[in-house]
Amino acid sequence: MKQQVYKPASAFRLITVMLALLSITLVLLWRAVDLHVVNKAFLQNQGDARHLRELPLAAHRGMITDRHGEPLAISTPVDSVWVNPSEFVSARSQWSKLAEMLDLDVQQMVKSVAQRSTREFVYIKRHVEPALANRIMDLGIPGVSLQREYHRYYPMGEVAAHVVGFTDIDDQGQEGLELAFNQWLSGEAGSQRVMRDRLGRIVKHVELLKKPRPGKDLALSIDRRLQYLAYRELKRAVINNRAKSGSAVILDVKTGEVLAMVNQPAFNPNNRDNLQSQRMRNRAVTDVFEPGSTIKPFTVIAALQSDEYNADSMIDTSPGYYRVGRNTIRDIRNYGRINLTRIIQKSSNVGASKLALSMKAEQIWRVYSKLGFGMMTSSGFPGEASGVLNPAANWREIEQATMAFGYGMAITPLQLVRGYAAIANQGVIKPISFVRVNEPVKGTRVIDKDVARVMVRMLETVTNEGGTGTRASVPGYRVAGKTGTVKKVMSDGYTAEKYIAVFAGLAPASNPRIAMVVTVDEPSGEDYYGGQVAAPVFSRVMGGALRLFDIAPDNIGSGTLKFADLKGSTAGEHP
Numbered sequence: 001m002k003q004q005v006y007k008p009a010s011a012f013r014l015i016t017v018m019l020a021l022l023s024i025t026l027v028l029l030w031r032a033v034d035l036h037v038v039n040k041a042f043l044q045n046q047g048d049a050r051h052l053r054e055l056p057l058a059a060h061r062g063m064i065t066d067r068h069g070e071p072l073a074i075s076t077p078v079d080s081v082w083v084n085p086s087e088f089v090s091a092r093s094q095w096s097k098l099a100e101m102l103d104l105d106v107q108q109m110v111k112s113v114a115q116r117s118t119r120e121f122v123y124i125k126r127h128v129e130p131a132l133a134n135r136i137m138d139l140g141i142p143g144v145s146l147q148r149e150y151h152r153y154y155p156m157g158e159v160a161a162h163v164v165g166f167t168d169i170d171d172q173g174q175e176g177l178e179l180a181f182n183q184w185l186s187g188e189a190g191s192q193r194v195m196r197d198r199l200g201r202i203v204k205h206v207e208l209l210k211k212p213r214p215g216k217d218l219a220l221s222i223d224r225r226l227q228y229l230a231y232r233e234l235k236r237a238v239i240n241n242r243a244k245s246g247s248a249v250i251l252d253v254k255t256g257e258v259l260a261m262v263n264q265p266a267f268n269p270n271n272r273d274n275l276q277s278q279r280m281r282n283r284a285v286t287d288v289f290e291p292g293s294t295i296k297p298f299t300v301i302a303a304l305q306s307d308e309y310n311a312d313s314m315i316d317t318s319p320g321y322y323r324v325g326r327n328t329i330r331d332i333r334n335y336g337r338i339n340l341t342r343i344i345q346k347s348s349n350v351g352a353s354k355l356a357l358s359m360k361a362e363q364i365w366r367v368y369s370k371l372g373f374g375m376m377t378s379s380g381f382p383g384e385a386s387g388v389l390n391p392a393a394n395w396r397e398i399e400q401a402t403m404a405f406g407y408g409m410a411i412t413p414l415q416l417v418r419g420y421a422a423i424a425n426q427g428v429i430k431p432i433s434f435v436r437v438n439e440p441v442k443g444t445r446v447i448d449k450d451v452a453r454v455m456v457r458m459l460e461t462v463t464n465e466g467g468t469g470t471r472a473s474v475p476g477y478r479v480a481g482k483t484g485t486v487k488k489v490m491s492d493g494y495t496a497e498k499y500i501a502v503f504a505g506l507a508p509a510s511n512p513r514i515a516m517v518v519t520v521d522e523p524s525g526e527d528y529y530g531g532q533v534a535a536p537v538f539s540r541v542m543g544g545a546l547r548l549f550d551i552a553p554d555n556i557g558s559g560t561l562k563f564a565d566l567k568g569s570t571a572g573e574h575p
Contacts, residue, residue, distance in 0.1 A: 059187025062215030087143030256430030424512030481505020
């Protein structure tokens, strides 16, 4: 049998197949060269763009502490949940679960993302606790990511809220000292490059581009123990007297430091839902009022510095009222002929008015102005009011008379306490500071030294037997102060139904260290006088302050101050 040899049907067909395979091989080789050599940089960048992200690194805001280093405002780490809409849209089945965990309305969440669909970064919820944020990431929802931020927390809550203030959700100061020192407290954000997986989770920290710079800490002059005591006692007084509001300010007379500042009503900066603006005002700095009889010591100071009067100079207040033009100024009773000390002790409106009208208006205005009435204290507190003190040239006779007992001018509690601190500091006024002072503070003399010392002794008679402020006394200490009961101005003039109860004072009187002012607005109980409503607050808080600062008692076993102690004293003598 003859053997058969296989022959291809067509050599052309074989060549065609081989050429095709060769072409494909060459194309693949060229594509490999193109990808790995020619376009390597471009493709690498494209890959990085899909998986590498440059993320901000939040900077830690500086801590706010009291004068002893106790925290008043601290920042805690939290996470904010955000999405990339183009990736998030593919996870419709998990939207409701995500909304439920974040306590959000799913429709509102979807609408918010849809409105920003052209962006790559959309917040879903800010400031989520890290534990909850981790559970959300465990769901593996495409496009969902976290960003580390910081949340501000205030350990003292509403006790220090008016002074410290608060920040917004971006950790920027909005009120109080958080706003005043925002630049100091704020840090500088950094940035980093990270690698993400297809679900948006960070799988690798590639590079630190910029290191975050934390904010600086701030030590306030506030003593948190005294702050709490003042807050508690003021709140008790406002509630018990069914008052509209109240304020209390305490100063260190040697340094000008604000040791405590409280207001009622207050607010909790850790829970700002349904906040009302009237609760957020720091009334001690932003609200002005007519100081009433608490201004009388400064009228008497003007008289003593005129060299025409001394502590024993007599003023006839008979018959208990005094007509100035068509107006009548009254005392609660006829005190007859009394000296300047008794004008202060009994708070005689007639005596103060006659004294003021016996001087030039410029003499009184100069004392008021030097003490800072009618101008801001330059404390730097946001929203501070300047008050009202008209130029002496514009005073009419009745204005000069009423100005002597605190009507026709307007000041803040902070301005008033600074005035009393100047008396306490032998006539030297110090700049107001909300920040702890570590070095000696230079002051400005605004009252003659001997006049200031005489005035302290005069003010002591107010808190001793026979004075209007006996409820301000502190066992074991000599206290000097002045009561004030101010009629409020309504649309139709002064009313006899609404008052502001005020007490301003200092202690210990032998060597004053602390000055304090208490105001209670519109007490509606049976009591409304400053000596009945505000003085007891002063007594309890001042007593606590003297003990907290370890100030030795100066009145152990001694009797009350008598007028004989002042007999024969002059403006240039210390009784």
